[in-house]
Amino acid sequence: MFQKTIAINFIVFLTLFIPVSAYSKSVMNAEFRTLKACLSAIEKNGGGPLKIITDKPEEVSGFLSNGEGFACERKVTGSKGTYYHGWFMVK
Numbered sequence: 001m002f003q004k005t006i007a008i009n010f011i012v013f014l015t016l017f018i019p020v021s022a023y024s025k026s027v028m029n030a031e032f033r034t035l036k037a038c039l040s041a042i043e044k045n046g047g048g049p050l051k052i053i054t055d056k057p058e059e060v061s062g063f064l065s066n067g068e069g070f071a072c073e074r075k076v077t078g079s080k081g082t083y084y085h086g087w088f089m090v091k
Helices: 002-022 035-046
Strands: 026-032 051-056 059-063 069-077 081-090
Touching: 026 035, 035 059, 035 069, 035 081
Parallel strands: none
Antiparallel strands: 026 081, 051 059, 059 069, 069 081
């Protein structure tokens, strides 16, 4: 009976774990001095043209040609000054 319970718990664990790990993604990110440099780097390293959804001075975001998300966000800090934080998702 005890072994049967362990086997059932193990199967439940695998059922929950495998779908999450199969769809895991990574985020690539960097800091840029200008919005143009941020967008150019994402387009170059993300694999193609960008589909821009949000187009504001403090944030430009949307999707890469493969459907993954990206953004360039304006940041202002005391120590670093003004810069753009750029990121995009990698499968």
